[in-house]
Amino acid sequence: MRAVLWDMDGTLVDSEKLWDVSMHELYARLGGVLTPEVRESTVGGSAGSVMATVYSDLGLEPDPVAMAESADWLHDRTGELFEAGLPWRPGARELLDALLGAGVPMALVTNTRRVLTENALKSIGRHYFSVSVCGDEVENAKPAPDLYVRASELLGFAPAECLAVEDSVTGTTAAEAAGCPVLVVPNDVAVPRSPRRRHIESLSGATVADLRAVYAGFA
Known part of the structure; x- marks a missing residue:
């Protein structure tokens, strides 16, 4: 080794507990409710794969600009939560x-x-x-x-x-x-x-x- x-x-x-918070808030912004099953499927995922899952789950048009904006919001919000330690x-x-x-x-x-x-x-x-x-x-x-x-x-x-x-x-x-x-x-x-x-x-x-x-x- x-x-x-x-x-x-x-x-x-x-930190996954903090991602839980920001993911639920993102779903609320997008007009949906995050289920435990979908949240579990995103654990460990990249920004791109998580957004693909979110938009597919909510039946939203997979517009690259909108998905990028959502990913940015998610990371910014999680960053705010990280600030507390x-x-x-x-x-x-x-x-x-x-x-x-x-x-x-x-x-x-x-x-x-x-x-x-x-x-x-x-x-x-x-x-x-x-x-x-x-x-x-x-x-x-x-x-x-x-x-x-x-x-x-x-x-x-x-x-x-x-x-x-x-x-x-x-x-x-x-x-x-x-x-x-x-x-x-x-x-x-x-x-x-x-x-x-x-x-x-x-x-x-x-x-x-x-x-x-x-x-x-x-x-």
Whole structure:
């Protein structure tokens, strides 16, 4: 395990609860009601994929300009919610501290746009990450592998040398497609099992040695 590649929303911080708020408000603006099933389908998605889901669900004309405006509003509103600070997922901060102390390089790999990610890093702490790669900085966001491929390249390692930590189906699919073994820490959405995934209930109490053992188990 040469490096650890971290998803952000739902994995490091419990920001999906804030996305819940802004998504419900967006639906109200567009004249609809967000169902739990549709909300679940958008977890971990990119701006483009989320808007495609929203407009299809509401039966709205998929006008690119209108969809872009809605995406901008959603990110601006979520940014306002982020300003109050982001709640950590159990054990996440402690594990970041341990990895940093052990000299393990880390990257933040998120579908969230750069502007909003920079906002989030004020709460999380940018000093943990050697690099960060955002959904609006690659041709194809998660579930495509581009983000994880780019992050590993920037760190100077092959994807197979990096352990990805994810909470969503979308993110886990992306990491797996890039060639990363994946540690899955489910939050609100169940993630199916596969040979390249290991599941744990929580990061609480997890150590650097635990991550190395998980990675070694894929050999």
